Amino acid sequence: MANLSQKLTRLLRGQLNLKLQRFNSTGCKLIYCEHGDPVKVIRKETETIPDPAKDEVLIKMLAAPVNPADINTIQGKYPVRPPLPAVAGNEGVGEVVSVGSGVTDFQQGDRVVPLVSALGTWRTHCILPKNNLLKVPKKLGLVEAATLSVNPCTAYRMLRDFVDLKPGDTVIQNGANSACGQNVIQICRAWGLRSVNVIRDRAGVNELRCFLKDLGATHVLTEEELRKTQIFKNGELDKPKLALNCVGGQNALEVMRHLQKGGTMVTYGGMSREPVTAPTSALIFKDVRIRGFWMTEWSKQNADSIDRFEMLEELISMMTSNELQGPAFKMVNFEQYKEALMNTMTIKGMIGKKYILEFS
């Protein structure tokens, strides 16, 4: 009986594959053959989509973001350098079209997120080993799914892996309006942590302040306000145990000053292009600890770890219960990739909109 059922399933799947393959036998991908200006070196290419092999899954991509790190990778300025020619893109969400004969965990129509970095997600179709995919619920928003594996995970790990934080503890961060910063604010709220969020003074700063407070920020301070703040002196908040830095330079130093004894600053970006500077006295007498975090490396080291799947499960649950919302975004068709590339490179807005490529 089981045998018969298996045979029928295989037969049915075979027919579906055949049908879909006929329908989708040609796909498109955005590739680059040399490093350089993304607008110049990226080009669209068609490709024939084969059937998935035994342990593989054929996916029709639904959405894939254009992240700053994708730009840097294409420019050859990122430590990850896929062999050329390479398909661009690092994140995304797709739908299972068909599966190989050895795949039982996925079926047609499942929504999946690839879990390998630098895979090349800017393509209409991709074939992936079954172990490199995470099935996500359909109630998870498309944008949330497409941008799940970098920013929310970075925020989650930085809040979890460096310092033992308990509800009521304070976290301070600069660049609080960054995509990752917005995740930090929301995860802090969900976990009962107080967040002090530092932003640059700018036109419309109060609008930004309101936006971040709505996300759950305990305090939003400009750099100038941070210098004069009394919130750590008047007993309102404990000094932060953890500081998250994506700016560097003088701004990072001002943030570091507020850390409590033995506190840690974790750097995950350097928007000012200035290094992180630590006063000798802070290192020796305050035992301030300076670290860095890179999600790509963590994911590589923890590819099959329980920690990773627990994290993804918790993040998805936070997203589907609306505790954690995806980034502000603009969805553009795959064909308009140049607009997405140019806008990601010149991002200057208050809350940079993430460009998401749509493949339908």
Added chain:
Amino acid sequence: MANLSQKLTRLLRGQLNLKLQRFNSTGCKLIYCEHGDPVKVIRKETETIPDPAKDEVLIKMLAAPVNPADINTIQGKYPVRPPLPAVAGNEGVGEVVSVGSGVTDFQQGDRVVPLVSALGTWRTHCILPKNNLLKVPKKLGLVEAATLSVNPCTAYRMLRDFVDLKPGDTVIQNGANSACGQNVIQICRAWGLRSVNVIRDRAGVNELRCFLKDLGATHVLTEEELRKTQIFKNGELDKPKLALNCVGGQNALEVMRHLQKGGTMVTYGGMSREPVTAPTSALIFKDVRIRGFWMTEWSKQNADSIDRFEMLEELISMMTSNELQGPAFKMVNFEQYKEALMNTMTIKGMIGKKYILEFS
């Protein structure tokens, strides 16, 4: 019988105390009533030496070093600020003169090292709770005993507490000719670690190179040589897991560049008066970790820990077996403290001689 023996001991001790007290009833100490230039604010004062109370020990100081941190403490520039007026001095070695009735672990003639920081060791006599003293063997050199609790301990802990080092691993340090640096070299040799020692180019650099190599340095490099060195590229040495920094600024940055992925730089001094600067990429992509170490704080946190006594025992054993030699020094009589202060403040030599006050 035991009772009689105890009574006799007590009686005898009492007589000795009486005799010694009569002999030494007046002592001298170097005190300061305000912070400022040590040569100006330090003055000698006589004091009456009482009998030790039940759990106390009366010590006749034999030798006490003048450390740069002592100078900074007197100047009010150090985070440790004993209440004024204060007796200066932080380290030393003494001999037990008499003990209180509750003291059984020490007896007259024992050589002891005080284990509390900022105690005030620049005095002919001091009375200390028995728990604040470490008995050291008489075969331990006087200079080694007097300078046991800061530099050798700092070197030991930095080599032990930050990174898991195994024989054959590499440690890199700058300011390698400092008092602590010399300890680092010798402990590395004793533990089978390779040490790469960075020094400033200077007149007589080859003499210094020989001196440090004789102590056990694997390599001694000037800053210029460090920039061009092939020792980590030609496979001779693994890249360092640990870097020790007492200089800061550009020098620390050059040293940091050689750390292996995940390596740690520990700062314990800042001779250049420049902060420690870490490139954002080193933090994120190389997972370089920046820490600081302060022996005073460690000793406070680990006052009665097994770790502390194991460390002291191991260091003393290394010293008595000549694996670890004390610093180059100049012994001066207590009365000539001004010479010691002035020379410690203007230390410029190749291997700064440590001034040791002698009380006999």
